Amino acid sequence: VHEALEKVASLLARLPGVGKRSAERMTVALARQPPLMRDLAVSLRDLDARVSLCDRCGNLTARDQNPCRLCTDSRRDDAVLCVVEDPGDIVLIERSGAFRGRYFALMGKFSPGRGEGPQNTRVESLIQRVAEGLIQEVILALNADVESDATSSFLRDALKSRPIRVTRLARGIPAGSGVAYSDSVTLAGALSARQPL
Ligand SMILES: [Zn+2]
Numbered sequence: 001v002h003e004a005l006e007k008v009a010s011l012l013a014r015l016p017g018v019g020k021r022s023a024e025r026m027t028v029a030l031a032r033q034p035p036l037m038r039d040l041a042v043s044l045r046d047l048d049a050r051v052s053l054c055d056r057c058g059n060l061t062a063r064d065q066n067p068c069r070l071c072t073d074s075r076r077d078d079a080v081l082c083v084v085e086d087p088g089d090i091v092l093i094e095r096s097g098a099f100r101g102r103y104f105a106l107m108g109k110f111s112p113g114r115g116e117g118p119q120n121t122r123v124e125s126l127i128q129r130v131a132e133g134l135i136q137e138v139i140l141a142l143n144a145d146v147e148s149d150a151t152s153s154f155l156r157d158a159l160k161s162r163p164i165r166v167t168r169l170a171r172g173i174p175a176g177s178g179v180a181y182s183d184s185v186t187l188a189g190a191l192s193a194r195q196p197l
Contacts (some may be wrong), residue, residue, distance in 0.1 A: 005031065053087065056129075058105030058122060060087050069096070070103055077101040079136040083126065083155070085109050085143060094142065098188035101139075104129060109142065109151040118154060126155070131161055139194055140168040156197050167194040 005027050008146050013023035030037040054061045054068035061068035070090070071077065080101030084090055087105045106121040118124070130138065140155060142148035170193035182190065 028152055036068045057090075057103045058087055059090050059103060068172070075100075080136040080139065081129070081135045081137070081139050082139045083149075084141050086147065089141065092182065092184075093187060094189040096184040096191070098184075098191045102135075106142075106151070109147045110154060111147045112150055121151070123155070123158065128157055130159060130164065135164055135165060137165040139191070140166065140197060141191070142168070144171060152197060166197045169194055 001069055002058055008030070009023040009027040009186070011023075012026050013020050015023075018026070021098070030040065039066070039117045048061055051065060053059070054066055056071045056072060058065040059068045059070055077100050081104055082093060082101055082103045083100055083106060084093070085106050085108065087107075089174075090103050090105060093099050093103075098136075100116055104122075104126055106123065106126065108116070108121045110117050137161060140152050142152055154169060169187075169190040171190075
């Protein structure tokens with residue numbers, strides 16, 4: 001039993017915002033509520049069966065809908081590409097209603113301190129996407145921390161030779177937070193007041 005508990009706790013602790021201590025508390029809470037635990041197990045299996053990541057943008061999508069709806073919607077603007085760190089950021093920006101272009105999720109950011117660079121993200125695929133030639137502006141909607149800044153600088157240099165504008169969200173967003181912590185109004189403002197990078 002102990003190993004099973006530890007296994008679940010160590011998996012939960014890998015989720016964003018969940019520390020070791022809260023992962024343990026969540027595990028115990030699940031173990032003492034068997035119906036909740038079973039519902040969660042079934043729901044996770046169901047989610048795994050249905051969800052996948054869009055091959056084109058990295059957004060969450062149904063397994064039978066790849067590329068996703070945001071990539072295939074013909075009413076969206078192909079000339080503007082919003083680059084985010086995580087598929088969750090796409091949901092937030094969509095909710096703000098302030099963006100009608102296409103998206104691209106990097107699936108992470110650089111962390112030079114931990115030896116993580118471009119190889120840990122989908123940068124290569126982003127550069128190919130820009131090389132397709134439709135895009136006129138890339139908006140870097142990354143978070144406001146050291147890793148995101150390193151990622152932004154790298155992308156600016158990598159895209160320098162392309163005939164496009166590279167912008168980033170206005171920094172109305174408090175330092176250390178970023179897209180993931182912004183409400184819709186703040187995000188919409190940061191998008192419309194975006195600045196050249
Ligand atoms: Zn997509």
